[in-house]
Amino acid sequence: MTTVLETDRERLRVALGERAYDIVVGPRLIETAGGEILPVMCRRHAVVVTDEHVAQHWLKPLQASLAAADIAQHTVVLPPGEETKDLDHFGRLAGEILACGIERGSMLVALGGGVVGDLTGFAAATLLRGIDFVQIPTTLLAQVDSSVGGKTGINAAAGKNLIGAFYQPRLVLADTDVLTTLPRRELLAGYAETVKYGLIRDAEFFAWCERQGNALCALQPDPLRYAIVTSCRMKAAVVAADEREEGDRALLNFGHTFGHALESETGFSSRLLHGEAVALGMMLAFDFAARLGIAAAAEGERARRHFAETGLPTRLADVGLSGAAAERLLAHMGKDKKVRDGKITLILPRRIGDAFVMKDAPADELRAFLATAA
Secondary structure, three states, X not given: OOOOOHHHOEEEEEOOHHHOEEEEEEOOOHHHHHHHHHHHOOOOEEEEEEEHHHHHHHHHHHHHHHHHOOOEEEEEEEOOOHHHOOHHHHHHHHXXXXXXXXXXXXXXXXXXXXXXHHHHHHHXXXXXXXXXXXXXXXXXXXXXXXXXXXXXXXXXXXXXEEEEEEOXXXXXXXXXXXXXXXXXXXXXXXXXXXXXXXXXXXXXXXXXXXXXXXXXXXXXXXXXXXXXXXXXHHHHHHHHHOOOOOOHHHHHHOOHHHHHXXXXXXXXXXXXXXXXXXXXXXXXXXXXXXXXXXXXXXXXXXXXXXXXXXXXXXXXXXXXXXXXXXXXXXXXXXXXXXXXXXXXXXXXXXEOOEEEEEOOOOHHHHHHHHHHOO
């Protein structure tokens, strides 16, 4: 086994009082996961939840690491893809976990991307009225975003993530080595969520992405770790201040109201990955802000140029959608979790690095905008 220097890793703290936890970022964390997980366990019993694709690469090393720490273990392997994040698959997952003989001291371990993390976290929140879980995210999107902050849930026919709970993990292990097995498209989907942090809060980080984005997407170690740590640090600060999304945490949904509507329109399928939908959603948010006179069009064009240069979709036509779907998209947006009294909430930019919450987006303007979006 290769020696891992502590300087190769960075440890961050999500400050939530008694529910605080660490995020560890660095290489070969799966090799040492047992030793990292053991101190936060109440009982030496873990149920690993993963999917078929991830299991091929990373399940055996994780099992070996848990065994080396003398942790008894079971494994549940799910089908891959967003289609798995529904009530039917959740019911089967819950049944399989319960069949492993769990107790409240047992630990669930989510080994996978956002789908596995959300499903496992929701299972942890609900089974036996709450058991502990650990996130080992295996996609860039999950490492920079979905594994941190305690949002768990599943999709319903009415929309994305409408069934869920806020439930924090005990630990997040972001092993940068796992990203070497990601398809390029999945990597770029995660990069979109990385850039989001610059667009909403930190213009300097966005400028860094413009300079270093290609190196990051080529998995060069230093830019990759810097981007993950910077993203996690920003999200940890926001979550610590607003755990249940009653204030500024809503800014992390930049691009998501549009993006979730696009995912609904495409059937939560591989036709449009979550990160791709968010990239499109952020571009729509810039364009809508420009239409309302809130942001200069040049701000959105700068962001669009960077996404296009990295290979992300930037217009609805890139994914076979158009203004013809305007009424359906608006209907999807009306089912978003942030809707209040029937009014659609949007996160809109004033400029790169400065976003705000619009709690009552003008429906007529939004309808006209979507009808002409391309």
